[in-house]
Amino acid sequence: AQSVAQPEDQVNVAEGNPLTVKCTYSVSGNPYLFWYVQYPNRGLQFLLKYITGDNLVKGSYGFEAEFNKSQTSFHLKKPSALVSDSALYFCAVSHMNTGFQKLVFGTGTRLLVSP
Amino acid sequence: EAQVTQNPRYLITVTGKKLTVTCSQNMNHEYMSWYRQDPGLGLRQIYYSMNVEVTDKGDVPEGYKVSRKEKRNFPLILESPSPNQTSLYFCASSAGTGSRKAGGPDNEQFFGPGTRLTVL
Numbered sequence: 001a002q003s004v005a006q007p008e009d010q011v012n013v014a015e016g017n018p019l020t021v022k023c024t025y026s027v028s029g030n031p032y033l034f035w036y037v038q039y040p041n042r043g044l045q046f047l048l049k050y051i052t053g054d055n056l057v058k059g060s061y062g063f064e065a066e067f068n069k070s071q072t073s074f075h076l077k078k079p080s081a082l083v084s085d086s087a088l089y090f091c092a093v094s095h096m097n098t099g100f101q102k103l104v105f106g107t108g109t110r111l112l113v114s115p
Numbered sequence: 116e117a118q119v120t121q122n123p124r125y126l127i128t129v130t131g132k133k134l135t136v137t138c139s140q141n142m143n144h145e146y147m148s149w150y151r152q153d154p155g156l157g158l159r160q161i162y163y164s165m166n167v168e169v170t171d172k173g174d175v176p177e178g179y180k181v182s183r184k185e186k187r188n189f190p191l192i193l194e195s196p197s198p199n200q201t202s203l204y205f206c207a208s209s210a211g212t213g214s215r216k217a218g219g220p221d222n223e224q225f226f227g228p229g230t231r232l233t234v235l
Binding site: 006034036041042043044045046049090092102103104105106107108 | 119148150155158159160163173174205207223224225226227228
């Protein structure tokens with residue numbers, strides 16, 4: 001079965017510093033990978049996705065993620081964090097074995113950016 | 116404005132009293148899905164629908180029903196709610212794709228604002 005792991009419950013970073021939110025996945029074959037962000041009392045918002053092609057994916061709000069097939073990872077990164085980036089971040093995966101119909105989410109990582 | 120709406124946003128009910136949470140999207144999306152969000156567990160898929168009259172179970176379908184009679188609406192039905200269904204529920208929709216036989220949400224999903232349900 002497909003699964004996603006976000007090993008850190010929380011990531012703390014100072015404003016202006018680079019940030020990384022980790023995600024690893026477990027599927028056989030080629031996955032579709034996504035990052036979503038959830039602000040307080042809001043639904044999830046799409047940040048970026050990897051389907052195929054270039055391993056470095058750029059998304060909204062200056063975020064990017066790198067697909068690493070050998071390490072089965074899809075870490076979210078940003079060169080310079082903002083206080084407004086503080087939110088809950090979810091990695092998700094779908095896979096051809098389920099016809100890409102099921103989307104499995106990780107447990108989420110809370111990002112706290114301090115001024 | 117393109118959006119997914121859910122009603123009600125907040126609901127407190129008692130065990131066994133049937134309820135329906137409505138979900139509607141105005142983007143003509145084929146794919147719709149329901150998730151529940153619980154602390155430490157992330158989002159788990161309850162049911163999804165590939166198109167009108169096409170629905171299937173997600174990872175946690177027990178105790179829930181859905182229907183898809185119209186493209187825009189995808190209500191979630193709890194026939195006999197129990198306290199373990201206390202959760203935050205999200206509806207989402209996505210444009211389908213014609214590039215594969217089994218089209219799925221390879222496009223971004225648009226999420227509703229959530230429904231916080233408490234079952235006493």
